[in-house]
Amino acid sequence: MEIRRPVLALSAILAVGGGTPALARSASGDALSAAVAKDYQANLKSLFEDLHAHPELSFRETRTAARLAKELKDMGIEVTEKVGGTGVVGVLRNGAGPTVMLRAEMDALPIEERNGLPYQSKVRQIDADGVEMPVMHACGHDVHMTALVGAARRLVADKRSWRGTVVFVFQPAEERFGGALAMLKDGLYSRFPKPDIALGIHVTSGMEPGRFRVEDRVASSSADSIDILVKGVGGHGAVPQKAIDPIVVASNIVMALQTLVSRTIDPLQPGIVTVGVIQGGTKRNVIPETVTMQLTVRADSPEVRTQLLDGIKRVAEGVARAYGVPGDRMPVVTATSEAAPSNLNDPASAAKVRDALIRAFGEGRMSQVPRPGMNAEDFAYYGAPEWGSVKTVWFRVGGSVTDDLSKAPPHHSPLFIIKPEPAVRGAVEGYVTAAKAFLGK
Ligand SMILES: [Zn+2]
Ligand SMILES: [Zn+2]
Secondary structure (H helix, E strand, C coil): CCCCCCCCCHHHHHHCCCCCCCCCCCHHHHHHHHHHHHHHHHHHHHHHHHHHHCCCCCCCCHHHHHHHHHHHHHCCCEEEEEECCCEEEEEEEECCCCEEEEEEECCCECCCCCCCCCCCCCCEEECCCCCEEECECCCCHHHHHHHHHHHHHHHHHCHHHCEEEEEEEEECCCCCCCHHHHHHHCCCCCCCCCCCEEEEEEEECCCCCCCEECCCCEEEEEEEEEEEEEECECEECCCHHHCECHHHHHHHHHHHHHHHHHHHCCCCCCEEEEEEEEEECCCCCEECCEEEEEEEEEECCHHHHHHHHHHHHHHHHHHHHHCCCCHHHCCEEEECCCCECCEECCHHHHHHHHHHHHHHHCHHHECCCCCCCCCECHHHHHHCHHHCCCEEEEEEEECCCCCCHHHCCCCCCCCCCCCHHHHHHHHHHHHHHHHHHHCEC
């Protein structure tokens, strides 16, 4: 028997765009793919290009929110605007059954787009700090929004095939980790039907276009933004014995922090402590009073997260003491609000989503590309214990523009680019198929 080319060759997958290699798909998966392909040409392509060309910064997504609200209203979905700032909530009721929440983020980034797309952004906007910034959809949130509109249209059109309630959530400010919490605090789980399961999708530039990847448990890491104010005793650079030099103290804190990951946590558990900013001093012969440091801290497990955060305070204070900093001038360690817990999939629900995707589109649509790094996501708050431990599954869809996945421009880069058609179509298929796995029949 002659096999002309391997069924899973990447070239074959790319050649069919959002399509699939010919491995067992279901009739309902085929019907969904065909409907989504049609909707992409008729509506979603122009919606994507419009959203991409008009990006907006975190908590400033007013044009975007208005456009999305209109899209949902035109389908007859009940819409509430200004939830948690600029958030939009759509509720689609279809008889008794489970409640499924589908979420997309609306915000873009302060980056000047340089990828040369015909619909490249020229937008500039005043940010939360009052500074004018270039703006770009450099994380793919435009893919998610477009796809969630597409998913809503499919669920409305296909109401006979499911029972229950779908809550569509367009969330502001994911990039600042503030949007999910803002919506929850504004009553997302009390003013609207509380979900039995919350589902989120993220496009990945370094993954095969249109393919899916569902993690069993850790979908993305926790992130904490920690500030340290190191205090010393100022003085003359030539009379150091009368001062306590905070630059020396801070330098040693940086080095001592490196041992938190290498010496205190389980070596089989990942963790990161990065000191991204260190600032102090005004003149070469002046020993300053203070030094400021800004850190990002990542972990997968809540235990490692706590260990690292406790360790930072212990190390900072211990080093300060070792250098003779007085007890009333101990370093001030502050956790800023820019934080997110680990984004943990409910394992049984994750398996359900994966099985549903394989049944609909075949094993060939699943990707083996692992997580790109210890990125974080504020989707994690939707499943947090303080908001009722709602089960969540957050999974990825690929959008690479190159066969060599390692060459795909990274997220948050001015050159970021994804292949919109397979990414959007894949995300619509993902939202709909995952939602139906939990809705009643
Ligand atoms: Zn991002
Ligand atoms: Zn993102």
